[in-house]
Amino acid sequence: MFHPAIRHFAAWLIACTAMLLIAVPVSAQDEARAARYGDDNISVQLVADGLPVAGEEWMLALRFVPSAPEWHGYWSNPGDAGQGMMLQLDLPEGWEMGEALYPVPDRLLISGLMNHIYEGTYAVLVPVTVPADAEIEGLPDVTGFVEYLACTDRVCVPQDAVLSAGQGGEFTRWRAEIAPLLDATGAFEITGARLRIAVPLPAAVDLPQPHVFVANERLVDYAAVQTFMREDDTLIAEIPLDEFGTGEAGALEGILAFGDGAGVRFEAMGGDVPAGGDVIAGPIGMETPPLWTLILGALAGGLLLNIMPCVFPILSLKALSLARAAESEAKARSEGLAYTAGVVLACVGLGALLLALRAAGEQVGWAFQLQEPSVVIVLLVLATVITVNFAGLFELPSLSFTQGGEPGGAFATGLLAAFAATPCTGPFMAAALGAALLLPTGLALMLFAMLGLGLALPFLLIGFVPALRSRLPKPGPWMETFRKIMAIPMGLTALALIWLTVQLGGRGFGLFALVMLFGIVLALGVVGRLQKAGKMAWPAFALVAAPFLIFGAFALPSSYAAPGSQPSESIHQPIAFSNEALAEARASGQPVFLWFTADWCVTCKVNESVAIEREAVRAAFEEAGVITMVGDWTVRDEEITMFLTDRGAAGVPLYLWYAAEGDEPEQLPQVLTPDLLVEQAQ
Structure with a gap:
């Protein structure tokens, strides 16, 4: 494939050349309507469908016949x-030629x-409106002049x-070969960088290979993959x-093609x-699998998020909930339900917001919240x-992440766990979330809820299965020490977010x-001292x-500096992604x-560390002449x-391998190994 700018320049050059070659001054045509180039490659004949009748439509036809199979018309x-x-x-x-x-x-x-062509013999019909008062004696003397282009794969x-005009045909x-016009008018809208068309078409019509040929020139990307969805009879x-x-x-x-030469014309x-x-x-991978597989995929994907690297920073919250769950059966159940409610509500809320933003034309994907x-x-x-709080600097008396038996604390833990656990898509989860962006709203929200249920499932089971709770350590003084130890991974999470803040908004933004x-920490320290003294603490915080x-x-908005598009540091020296660069x-x-x-995306960074940024991979890529390219979605x-949407992906990571020959890439697993990349290069 060529650079898109080169492609469009080539298309413009071809069109201009063709127009210059076939353009004839009007005066010259009037003086002598003679063919300059002839029709040796694709011959044409004008024929009439019987004799015209006054006040009725008369049909003419241009019959094009290639001299050899390699020639095509447009x-x-x-x-x-x-x-x-x-x-x-x-x-x-008084007679009028129609479209x-x-x-x-x-x-x-x-x-x-992408060219819109006809191979083999084909006919273009031309309707003619005959006046009601027309006097007709035999076949009228209808003449004309036609200019067109005949091409092969290499020459035009x-x-x-x-x-x-003669009779016959x-x-x-x-x-029967002409695409009939639909009686009902469709609708269209331009949202973001896409044209969306609603064509009224009965659901019973089979569409084995749908494609829309848009008659409006220079509106859509003709070579782009089109996506089709059905909503009842639309x-x-x-x-x-x-x-x-x-x-x-x-x-x-335009024309909506069904496949095998069938189709309909539409207006919108x-x-x-x-x-x-x-x-x-x-696009490949976007055809919707059966709903039950999507549900299981979302459930399994949420379950596996519990062990994915991108979730590790919040395991401290889950560990404390796990420890508290063994205190009593009633508390275990209430905490399990409250935690699950928080996780599911967060996932559904994020999903609903994502769908609403996309419906409004925003180009966002899963984990969009961490791009803000x-x-x-x-x-x-x-x-922070x-x-x-884990470190014991202050206490939250009514809503605590660390005090067992409080449903409010478990619910808040679930909310935060889901919010922080969703930046990366894991195995099974990618297909479900990719489909959720295209399914009806109700089904899409159900998939987001199943994702949350999978994430919360271990703790829900612990709350309702005594055999699992019996294997947990008994509550005791050790839990206070455990709580303080858990401040370490939470602190590391805070440090990672500080680093991300600098990446998103610059050093000044991070400093402020x-x-x-x-x-805030100073105020919380004051609160903790007052709490230990038994005094009213929270007004001091304010x-x-x-x-x-x-x-x-005031300082943060003014200091924000949007980062430029820079490729990640890599031993491969990758090119920054753009459609043109690809x-x-x-x-x-x-x-x-x-x-x-x-x-x-912690999963992304782990893959880069353990697989992509390896000397063996670099050497294999250099030997095979592999071009590396990275898209930074921070x-x-x-x-x-x-x-990502066109590839059926709701978020990152996404790994694609384009062979030296072939149009479609191979999508690699979301968990990479050096051996896998070396094998791809060989």
Whole structure:
């Protein structure tokens, strides 16, 4: 594939060349309507469907016949390259030529350029409106001139011909081959960088290989993979826009192809397009699996999050809940239920917010919350407060993460656990979350709830299965020591969030966050001293913390500096991802290893440390001439989000291997090993 800019320049050059070759001054055509190029490669004949009748529509046809199988013609919108037909007819006075009617075209992809073509013999019908008062004696003398392009995979030749209508032709078959126009008008909307179309189509219509041919030129990316969803008797198509186009349309026309030459024409006006629907076609990996497999995948993915590296920093919270669960059966059950409620509510809430943002046109994915500096600051404050609470600096009398038997504490633990545990997608979970972004809202939220249930399942079982609780250590004084030990991993979490704050907003942003954090810890220290003295403590917190919080409210926004797009530090010296860079790398004829990561994704960083950043992998890549490319999703990036969505991925990590030959990449597992990467390169 070529660089998209090169592709569009090539398409423009081909179209301009074709127009220059076939353009003839009007005066010259009037003086002598003679064909300059002829129709040797694709011949054309004008035929009429019987004799015209006054006041009725009369049908003419242009029958195109290639001289050899390698020649092809073009639809009215030829795609990225080529030239549509230009027709002039000399009709009796008052007779009007209608819009040409085409069969369903085929697609031809050459070097990244998508062409809308016809192979073999085909006919274009031209309706003619005959006046009611027309005097008709036999076949009218209808002449004309047509200009078009004949191409092979390697060469294009302009064609033209002088036309004179005769009778004959297979109009019954030709009419059947024309895509019929739907009676109902559809709707379309342009959201973000996508065109979304709602086509009224009965659910009973089979769509083995759907594809939309958009008649509006330079609106959509013709070569992009299209996604199709069904919502009752409405077919919803999503097509990426042409990044070099206008991105606007007053009305929309096109052909919806079903496959095997069948299809319908449609017209659409601007309006609301339903969200969601059952995915029936799309990029590889996006076809919706059976619902039961998605449910099991979400449940298993949530369960495995308990041991994924990205969840390790919050294991201290879970460990304390685990220890407290053995105190009594009633407390164990209430804590298990409260913890589960917190986890499920957080997952459903995050999922609902994600779906709402996407429906509003925002290009966001799973773990989008950690791409927002303000959310990371809130998490940093929470992690710090929990750390000093574990360390015994102060107590939360009514809502504590560390005091057993309090459902409120277990519920808050569940909320925070789910919020911090969802940045990375693990095994089984990726397919379910990818499908959730495309399913109807109700089913999508059910998958998010199942994800939360899987995450909370171990603690729910401990609460309701006495045999499991009996294996836990008995409560005792050791728990206070354990609580203080657990301050260490929570403190490490806070340090990681400080680092992420600097990555997101710059050093000044991180420094001001530390100043505000110092004030909060100082205020909590004052609270702890007053608590030990038996005095009223929390008003003092407000007095001490208020100046620091006010400082943070003004200083943090003003000091925020959005980071530039820089590739991660790597022994491979990877290229920073963009669609243009990927197209250029693939056009080089070398294999490409592309990975998507984020600074807040611990799984990503572990994979990079144990697999990608290994000397054996570097040597194997160098020997095979592998081009490495990284997409950094630490900060929201619409281009990366769209790419992930197109691959059926809801978040990171994502690892793709493009072979030197072939169009589609191989998606590698989310847990990498050096041997796996070395084998790919060999």
